[in-house]
Amino acid sequence: MAAKEKTLSDAFYETLKDVYWAEKQGTRSLGKAAKAAKDPELKKVFExxxxxxxxxxxxxxxxxxxxxxxxxxxxxxxxxxxxEEMTEDLEDFGDTDAADAVLIGCAQAVEHYEIARYGTLKSWAKQLGFADAEKLLGETLEEEKKADQMLSDVADRNANAAGGEGEIEEEDGEEDEDEEARGELEGDEADEKAKGDKKPAKKAPAKKAAEKA
Structure with missing residues (x-):
């Protein structure tokens, strides 16, 4: 007996089961993130x-x-x-200054996955004629986008508060080498200018031949 051909309805149902599990797992992860977050605003976003x-x-x-x-x-x-990656990152960075930044990164990975899935389900619901389902999925999609933006706002605020901290410094000797290179360049330019300013010397006029006696 030939296997039943898979349809878009089957894909919709399977993806729906996938997202259902993901949401439940995501809820548990958000609880861990809220507990681990140090920044009050970030903790509020997670909760x-x-x-x-x-x-x-x-x-x-x-x-x-x-x-x-x-x-x-x-x-x-x-x-x-x-x-699992979030759990590992909490173990590695939980007691460091980078903890909140790492948490935001993990949380946004969750949001981006969910945004992709809900966008797909919404599109499929429309194609399959499930108008009510399309509306419900669309509401959740907008909430996921908003949550992602809120996380980005907290990340940007924290980055601005840190100022220039973490900028890559030049290694010893690099600045001296740059100064030396600039000096050589300026020296070359000066030489070229000097050459251009020199005008060829005028030749002395030839003496007139002595008049015949």
């Missing part, structure tokens, strides 16, 4: 989006109902990997 994610899970369950399927989660390898 706020964690509450938002709970509503996003409810929306996904509504989408399952709309398409007539049971709400089931399928392990999302991408989100699993991102979550």
């Amino acid at each position: 706020s989006h964690r509450e938002e994610s709970a509503h996003q899970i409810e929306r996904l369950e509504q989408v399952f109902e709309i398409i007539g399927k049971t709400a089931r989660a399928k392990t999302c390898e991408a989100m699993k990997g991102i979550s």
